Amino acid sequence: MNNEQSTVQKKELSFWQIWNMSFGFLGIQFGFALQGGFMTRIFQTLGADQESIPLLWIAAPLTGLLVQPIIGYMSDKTWSPRWGRRRPYFLIGAILSSIVLLFVPHSPALWVAAGCLWVLDASINISMEPFRALVADKLPDSQRSYGFVVQTLIIGIGTWIASNLPWMISQLGVSNSAEEGIVPMSVKVAFAIGALVFLLSILYTVFTTDEYPPEDLEAFEKEKRESKNTFVSDILGNIGSMPTTMKKLGLIQFFSWFAFFTMWSLANPALTEHVFQTPAPVNSAYNMDVPAEAEAFNIANTAFQESSNLVGSAMGVYGLSSMAFALLLVFYTSRRRINRKFVHLVSLMLGGLGFIFMSYTSPENLKYCFVLIGFAWGSILSMPYAMLSSSVDPKKMGVIMGIFNMFIVIPQIIAALGGINFVSGLLGEEAINAMTVAGISLMIAGLLNLLITNKNAITYQAE
Numbered sequence: 001m002n003n004e005q006s007t008v009q010k011k012e013l014s015f016w017q018i019w020n021m022s023f024g025f026l027g028i029q030f031g032f033a034l035q036g037g038f039m040t041r042i043f044q045t046l047g048a049d050q051e052s053i054p055l056l057w058i059a060a061p062l063t064g065l066l067v068q069p070i071i072g073y074m075s076d077k078t079w080s081p082r083w084g085r086r087r088p089y090f091l092i093g094a095i096l097s098s099i100v101l102l103f104v105p106h107s108p109a110l111w112v113a114a115g116c117l118w119v120l121d122a123s124i125n126i127s128m129e130p131f132r133a134l135v136a137d138k139l140p141d142s143q144r145s146y147g148f149v150v151q152t153l154i155i156g157i158g159t160w161i162a163s164n165l166p167w168m169i170s171q172l173g174v175s176n177s178a179e180e181g182i183v184p185m186s187v188k189v190a191f192a193i194g195a196l197v198f199l200l201s202i203l204y205t206v207f208t209t210d211e212y213p214p215e216d217l218e219a220f221e222k223e224k225r226e227s228k229n230t231f232v233s234d235i236l237g238n239i240g241s242m243p244t245t246m247k248k249l250g251l252i253q254f255f256s257w258f259a260f261f262t263m264w265s266l267a268n269p270a271l272t273e274h275v276f277q278t279p280a281p282v283n284s285a286y287n288m289d290v291p292a293e294a295e296a297f298n299i300a301n302t303a304f305q306e307s308s309n310l311v312g313s314a315m316g317v318y319g320l321s322s323m324a325f326a327l328l329l330v331f332y333t334s335r336r337r338i339n340r341k342f343v344h345l346v347s348l349m350l351g352g353l354g355f356i357f358m359s360y361t362s363p364e365n366l367k368y369c370f371v372l373i374g375f376a377w378g379s380i381l382s383m384p385y386a387m388l389s390s391s392v393d394p395k396k397m398g399v400i401m402g403i404f405n406m407f408i409v410i411p412q413i414i415a416a417l418g419g420i421n422f423v424s425g426l427l428g429e430e431a432i433n434a435m436t437v438a439g440i441s442l443m444i445a446g447l448l449n450l451l452i453t454n455k456n457a458i459t460y461q462a463e
Helices: 015-022 024-045 050-056 059-076 087-106 110-138 141-171 185-208 217-226 231-240 244-274 291-333 340-360 366-380 383-389 394-404 406-425 433-451
Strands: none
Touching (some): 015 110, 015 141, 015 185, 024 087, 024 141, 024 185, 024 244, 024 291, 050 110, 050 244, 050 406, 059 394, 087 110, 087 185, 141 185, 141 291, 244 291, 244 340, 244 366, 244 383, 244 394, 291 366, 340 383, 340 433, 366 383, 383 394, 394 406, 406 433
């Protein structure tokens, strides 16, 4: 086994203890689901064309590339008798994220919304990365799969509710229409609710969960004082000594997250155009000084906003199916071990089929595509982390998780800088081709699981 064994005997935790330590992910996922489901809609409402949308999204992966290793490294070096190691970062990220969630749908211009996305993603990442490390910190290796699956269950709940918020709010009578360049009130209210849920759920975890102190506190403090390594050299050193299993998992993550970034950035224009036949109206095509053309624009824009709600609602189904997937695994992994490699392979292949079927579906059946995608999402949020945490040094769990997330953000940067437009352009000009590319990418990720051979990563082997 590649990792150094801890001398602390970590006791097995109950379901509710694991639930409490993971509950903050409900808020984190509210933030991510609102960002992933509706930022493109906000960009389109503020005048962005389809070709520029991936580039507007580049802020998200760039912040992850910078923030996650830094926060992981800092949290590894942190200890407070009152607040612990990871919890201070949860709280700071939650406060910042809630403020930005409140403001972003009120953005007066496209560049302001793009800047808000940058700050929002950085803030969410401050909270998210330490949550991954906390599961590995708190749980014995035999409960790692169980812990990450419970986390995935909570993420699924958050994804489904948050993705449906604008639709639910509009059903209560809140306006889903707005003037040119103005985000509808239903979206503004949804983001405000998301801000509140984010902060309250993080506070719940902070006040219901404690953390293990460093095994030898004096040695821990001495090592911090005497360490001659700088942050950069430490990060580079850990990248250079990356375990083979981590590299293989990184390749799987590359294709997985290329697919999901494609969905988050381009599902709304692809599905409103191809499935609902209500593309976003182009402002320059209408003379707003002519009453008839202004009315035509308003009709087309309202149809686009309504179908965008339905796309968001359908996307929420992948959160629901990932929740069901996680619930089944919770029951199973609480009593038995699973073959993580096989579960991940099959789940990614099913998700790939879900994306490909979008080219042939109807508005009524679109949700079934997202059901399949949910299996992949549920697995992506649990299996790679369970496999990774069983094959690395537990003393470096924070920085390793941060470095591992580079395999999440690098494919997104490549996609944003033209990768999606180039590859989907090979299939034709239709917007729906981006979803086909996502499907192919996810199926490649599934097949790459065949490279994983570390027995402890595949299924934990007791010493």
